Amino acid sequence: MAITREEVQHVAILFRMSLSEEDITRFQQQLSQILDYFQVLQQIDTEGVPPTSQPISLENVMRADEPRPSYPTEDILANAPLSERGFFRVRAVLE
């Protein structure tokens, strides 16, 4: 199953990641090969089989929605590339 250059670029954009020209060429070839390998799953009959998203069945885990202390703002912002007055700072979102 061959994937096109345009599809590779489209998938990268869906994830908000840019790729170099060489990345696109390499991924086009490698992803095509891997997607081909995935075709093996089409041989297996899964009619009426429910999907499993988590292997050990747990019920939903609930807790009371009560305020409680969290980490100090300065500790969290210590790893931020840019911050200002207790907030993360980013470039303009709207052009």
Place this chain on the structure above:
Amino acid sequence: MELYDLTIHEAADRLARRELSSRELTQAVLDRIRQVDERVRAYVTVTEELALKQAEEADKRIASGNAAPLTGIPAAIKDLICTKGIPTTCGSRMLENFLPPYQAHVTERLLDAGLVMVGKANMDEFAMGSSTENSAFYPTHNPWDLERVPGGSSGGSAATVAASECIYALGSDTGGSIRQPAALCGVVGFKPTYGRVSRFGLVAFASSLDQIGPLTKDVTDCALVMNVIAGHDKRDATSAPLDVPDYTRSLIPDLKGIRVGVPQEYFVEGMDDDVRASIEAAVNKMEELGAEVDWEVSLPSTGYALACYYIIAPSEAMANLARYDGVKYGYSDMRGDSMWRNMELTRQHGFGDEVKRRIMLGTYALSAGYYDAYYLKAQKVRTLICREFDAAFQRCDVLVTAVSPTPAFKLGEKTSDPLQMYLSDVCTIPVNIAGIPAISVPCGFAPAEGGSASGGDGLPVGLQIMAKPFDEPAILRVAYAYEQATEWHKARPKL
């Protein structure tokens, strides 16, 4: 015997008898790191000063009579488990300068037990890989043959235990990342049941598959570490609210009445003859020890597990990795003219090749028009794999297979062919798909194909023992009885 070669239980006995101090033991391990890590490269960060300080505290605790079994024992932590204020890089440029503002649950537990941390172990970037060659910093080398890989993704953790650069280590296992490197480096590596150990503070890769576990020099040590790290934690909603048994009670040296199954599908095409012979010999040994062996167990969907995994794991990974945006923490590329452009550049330059490849696979598999054919189909196949294990565990207490179809391969041998690299996890992946526990224990040596640089005993082979969910005791019993009847775990590489 050198101090750094001691197991946890041997060292703890000497510490308790006051024949040895944690300070001396820690210094011996730090000296060993200085002596061999230039060649092995198992560590991203060595925390010498911290280790010596913790060793002094441990000695005080031992003197006051409050020691626990792990008190004062030097350990390595895989570099994706958060250690407050100490770099936690995940083997990635993206987190090269990240200092966690909190401790992981397992780190907290070990600290309470008297941890001496000597360093953070190298790994494949974001735990994606089977050779530790995907580390953004440098590959780790196999202590049994420095021209070969240690396996991955917990390759640093496995190599540091094998090379006696620590007494034990923690790793994480999403598709074999503890067991495969343990096998390739000749140490014990355990992936507990999904939910048995809290992942709070573990940098997430694939959330329905990830699990933390120990890498140790023998099975007794494995039980000792499990006693500390297992148990419920409300900060990980998938952690199981179940009591934790004392795992050392499972260390029984006979196998009377234990039903061992050997699934035929795990003798895969392309399996090394010496690996196959070692596995068969190990099963025969179990029979001698009193086990009832069924050589004809069948898990027919095994051949589909790899494809199933390489759809599910990248899909979950792409959702988890979306948090790396260059805003909150980590690498940030600010050369763009907008927030969105910066995010695209941050990911292009912050992630390595394999991580990008898996993000691309996961994003593709979840995208409109492909979801049913890939992700949903894989989830249904997952159900079939789980059902087959359930049925097998009706008849068997444990299932025994190889961990890796081949011994350690050469550095660079598989880096240009991702699919070949993925195939090295063919025997370990079904375990994560089904969430069951499994161990790797040393079961022999295979002569190195194409020659061994060290010209030693050959390359280690690992035996995998699986059990039903939360039956870690069955695995530890079988692993212990087998280990006590053999000498493989006593071999150390010449460095």
